[in-house]
Amino acid sequence: MSAVDTPAPAETSGPLEADEIARIVSGYTFEAETLDLGALVNGDPVPEAQIRIPLAMTNRHGLVAGATGTGKTRTLQGLAEQLAAKGVPVFAADIKGDLTGVATPGESNEKLLARTRAIGQEWEPAASVTEYFALGGIGTGVPVRATVSGFGPLLLSKVLGLNETQESSLGLVFHYADEHGLALVDLSDLRAVLTYLTSDEGKAELKQLGGLSSATAGVILRELITFADDGADVFFGEPEFDVKDFLRTAPDGRGVISLLEVPGVIDKPALFSTFLMYLLAELFETLPEVGDLDKPKLVFFFDEAHLLFKDASRAFVDAIVQTVRLIRSKGVGVFFVTQTPKDVPADVLGQLGSRIQHALRAFTPDDAKALRATVGTYPTSGYDLERTLQELGTGEAIVTVMSEKGAPTPVAWTRMRAPQGLMSPTPAPAVAAAVTASPLLARYGTAIDRESAREILTAKMAAADAAEKAAADAAQRAKDEAEYAKQKAAIDKAQEKAERDAQREYDRLLKKTGGSTRTTRKAEKSPLEQVLGSKTTQTIISSVIRGVFGNGRR
Structure with a gap:
């Protein structure tokens, strides 16, 4: 019987027994290439008990969770650095701007070195090859835009907060535009189509659509106007970003870390999270089937994942489940980053092979309920997880990953490795210089306004x-x-x-x-x-x- 199959001892809040430590060591010993997560904690770190994840298993998706301030961002940074160093491109949204530190070598100090020595990490400062992007060009980065047609009615309905009836009606509008050769490039194009269909000239064609009432069209039009007035129209247009540009490697073979800088749109959480889903869906649509690889073609970190699922329609959640289930065959791994596993629907959570859970707090009855729900998602272990998850220190996590055989590894209290890049933002002038020097800027830097639905319908109505x-x-x-x-x-x-x-x-x-x-x-x-x-x-x-x-x- 293997170490993974050995029955786990009863849960305890005390130190692990030697046989349990041996079981954990065996469970995290792999033949293929790995990412090092950290060392087992048993009161003190156990440096010989290294906690790892097989590189090939990172395309089986994962979850990084934990309360604010518990170390999620540093875990994300450490994973991104190691993936890039092994030639795997990485995409991550930089919510607060502090992930830019991956582009600058870290700064050493005695506290850091003492911590890394204790877990057996030979820490050295290192910088990763980094490309900066910005939604619609708001902020510092190469502009990332999408056409309204490419974004699609399902995602746009989520952004606009439409109900299921309005969502299906919006789908009819997209179908009408497609059937009549009306390119929906930006929001003004979609507004033009809706305005035309509700006008005297277009009311006959609106009637032919069947399921779209003039009242519903009016509601959608008003939501679009409000949405655009809030400044969201700059995210839509051309040139549309080609997601294959996230799959780049540097001349020395290292993967490029693509950071989507979003501090300017964090007050539009629905747009931010849905735009990330659009990028993921585009990867699914454009990449070829490759099956299981020795290492992923890309690892996609989906930060603030709870925003994606909040108030989502059933159709929207189904689309996410389908994308997550199938995208691994395209060589893409997805890691959701959020506060608790409860933020992620069960159908999605069940597909996540690796779990890195930082500390949770239980200050309220709802917190306690979320804590118990989180414990219930872990395999049986030697820990009293309900207690342990509240005792974890900053930079520590409860870990279980998918082994090379596709089975979950033993649950391990882990002190996570320190990133080798700067654990604070890279200076703004350095970021701006990197953007200016980007070869992608010439391709995406200037917006294009070609003839589309707005111009066609304006000419038609004129x-x-x-x-x-x-x-x-x-x-x-x-x-x-x-x-x-x-x-x-x-x-x-x-x-x-x-x-x-x-x-x-x-x-x-x-x-x-x-x-x-x-x-x-x-x-x-x-x-x-x-x-x-x-x-x-x-x-x-x-x-x-x-x-x-x-x-x-x-």
């Missing part, structure tokens, strides 16, 4: 407005021409009547004068002119015109 105006103008011209023809016909008719009346008057005068039209005065007008100019004839013409056009007073 053309519709122009056509409507032209039709209205044509109708008005036709109306004016008809009115003119009517008026001309009336005038012609009046003129004809006046001429007939004048002719009758002329004939009457001729008859009266016996046919003679000569006068004694040379300048006297002809009888026809006399008739046409007579007061009687003018009165007749005026009355006819007034009858047609009114009295002329408007």
Whole structure:
């Protein structure tokens, strides 16, 4: 029977027996390459009992948890440094900005050296090759943007806080845009589509969508406007970031540590966490199947993981579960970093092969409940975990990982190794210089605004407005021409009547004068002119015109 299969002794809060220590040593002895996590603690550190994780098992995912100030960030930093040193690229979100220290050699002091010697760590300062990124270019880093189409309706619904009905309706809008060749590059494009569908020009097409009501479209549009007004529109656009750029190695073979600097967006937790999920989903979509590798192609640290799952819809959680389950076959390992395992849904937690649990606090009934729930997720061990998890010192953790055989290793109280990089932020000028020198800056540094849905629909609506105006103008011209023809016909008719009346008057005068039209005065007008100019004839013409056009007073 192997050491891993040996029945564990009853839980105890006292020192471990020699056979339990031997069991732990055996359980963490591996043939393949490993990452060193630290040394077993049994009252004092036991340097010969090194706690490790097989490098190949880091793509079976993991969890780094613990209360604030217990050492999670330093554990993350130490893991990232070792992975990079072994040629594995690393991605991590830098919430507070203090992970930038990986790019600068650490600073030695007596306290640090005494601690590292006690756990058998031969500590030397070292810097890792580091690339800095920033969401939408907010902050210091190469801009990371996504198109709205690439982000997708599921993730965008999470960011906007939409309910499941609104989420499905947003999916219909994306489908409509795709079917009609309307590229959704930024938020203004999506707003343009929604505005068009709720306008007079688009209401017929909105009706054809079936499941999208104008009221729901209006709600989504208002949420988008608020979202953009909060400054979130800068995260969407082109050039869209290619996640394969996270899988880079340095010329000397070391993996590049990619840090997403997010201090400027930490007040938008839903956006931050969902954007990380987008990057992970993009990795899943774009990377080829590679099966089990000797070492991962990338390890992705998902910090503040509780933000991702807060108020998440069932469809959203299902998408995460599916991604985590399948992405390891793409050579990507995912480590969730949060406060308690309770922050992570059970379906996700069950897929995490390695567990590094720093201290938990139990100051409230809810804390105590979370503590008991955490204990219940660990295999049987020689510890009273409910007590031990509250007694862990800073930089100590309860560890169990996946062995080379795929079985959990014994639970071990571990004093974690110290990072070799600076355990405080790298000076800002050095970070800025690294960003300026990045070969990726020329590719992603300048935003591009190409023709997309907004421009297409604006032109379409402008053309519709122009056509409507032209039709209205044509109708008005036709109306004016008809009115003119009517008026001309009336005038012609009046003129004809006046001429007939004048002719009758002329004939009457001729008859009266016996046919003679000569006068004694040379300048006297002809009888026809006399008739046409007579007061009687003018009165007749005026009355006819007034009858047609009114009295002329408007």
